[in-house]
Amino acid sequence: MSTSQVSGFNTQVSAPGPFGGPAGPTVRAVHDQFHGDLLEVSMGPQHPSTHGVFRMVVTLDGEQIVKLKPVFGYLHRNHEKIAENTSYLGSMPYTDRLDYLCSMSTNWAYALAVEKLDGQPVPDRAQYLRIIMAELTRLLNHSCLVGFLFNDLGTSFTPLLYAFREREKILDLFESLSGSRMMCNYQRFGGCRVDPSPEWLEAARRLAENYPRFLDEYEAMLTGNEIMLARTQGIGRLNSTHAINAGLTGPVLRASGVDYDVRKIDGYGVYPRFDFRVPLGAHGDTYDRYMMRILEMRESVKILSQAFRDLPAGPIMDPKAKLRGFRPKAGEAYGRIESPKGELGFYLISDGSPNPYRYRVRPPSLINLTLLEEMCLGHTVADAVVILGSIDIVLGEVDR
């Protein structure tokens, strides 16, 4: 087959819209045109590049993807139903296990929803601590992501280990504060669990101060790398209309140029007091999604330095907050935050009993995953792996 034929097939397949998807006739047409066999390959669930137990059923023509079906649910743990049968407090440690890289922000989202439900105020110091934790988590998550992205690109482990080295410093801080590296279980309704010591705050401040050095080094190593540019620029394009229609959030949406950040829009916590910018991409390709992470980390460092500067003294827990036998009044609430992966929301309905009547998680990873096919069509399998890496999913959250 000649190249012109291949490109002809390209336009034919990627032309249909995202939601109609490339239906049977299109595949049929490709089949007839080339008289070749389409090959259906199942990637995963045990595949190192799928970041967990995730399966993609890809239909290939030669090396090009003509159809892709994401299959998930392998890590389903019935989180929502369990939470409906557990006390409000008892669900808090389970939320650690949703997005196991960012337990601090997941805790916050859940605490925010419950606080909204009950009208529970939060003292100022706790609000600042929450922002510190959330932004440290953003640094941690994005460093991991850029590391993994290069692993997916084939740079075996060097960038990943550099990123993990920095991540480990943040995890050490989390461990010395909350007792656990990843399952922090730190937020409570009406405040935080432990008050950091001045030494801890000093160490965290120094870490945030030094973080740009790591980012500079990382960018010197990789951002200008020609192979990386060739593999990411123009790959996995997503236009803003599709992204908005599918409800995408977080860096993936912003890489397509849509200015939507829950921190700015909702102004939850004390974020309105902070001066930071929301980076936006222009092309919506893998490279923009990568750069979005790097730029967001730089903004996070800015937020952190302001938070350490302004951190007020005072209690970290509202004195009226109840730990045991917590019963919010009947009603419903939706609490959402800008987690590193996108808008993470918890929707709760209370009937006044100690357990929520309905408990629902809006996981950004799952919703960002819905346009995977749209981004991957016409690209090769190797590119699909990179595109999946740039969406930044974590299966604990996708499957719940």
Added chain:
Amino acid sequence: MLGSGIIKGLAVTAKNFVGSYYDPARMTTVEYPEQPTVLPENYRNFPFLVSENATDPMGTLRCVACQICEKECPPQCIIIEKSKDKKPDANGKMQLYPAVFGIDTSVCMSCQICVEVCPFDAIKMDKVFEIAATDRFLDLYLNREQLAKPNTYYHQIHPEEAAEVDGRLTADRKAAEEKAKATAAAKAAAPVAAPKPADSAVAPKPASPAVKPQDEPRRLVSPKPGEGGSPLGEGGPAKSS
């Protein structure tokens, strides 16, 4: 120039390679079994039960089998059965104790909720993490005897937290003592007053043996209820049952 980005990147890698020999910021690994890492004070792994006295751990458990932790534990991995009888606690008040107290550590998720909800500071988080076992049911299910650890051990692993807890408990005990004294004074004329001073005399004592439990290991061999200084001198009937 094409390729300059790659060369720049290689320079960074080279810097890291050389730095990994002398720059502490780039030397991050430790040779684990030979070189143990220092755990932070707040580190938590699995819960244990605090007992006041190392020589008689079962008799001096702080736990009063109120079963709050059993109810609150999210994965429901605590099993408690209340005792039929009562014995005096550190304040000299008659309390139930757990006849059965088990934690299935293969289910426990180290969340610390049990510690937070316990009103008696009876359950705390341990730091032991080298607990690999070959049998999921026999080795990972910890019973009352395996869970009980003395207060001194708690002081060793979480010094600051334990000091705070002890301060709180001593204050509580003092308050209880004063209350007992007040009641005793109120009933001074009555003959009922006789057991009251005995009660309050017991109260301050557990603190002293708990500090140095290794001092009197022989106490365990000859447990004479009447012997002075035994923190549970009056607990004879409970012990024999």
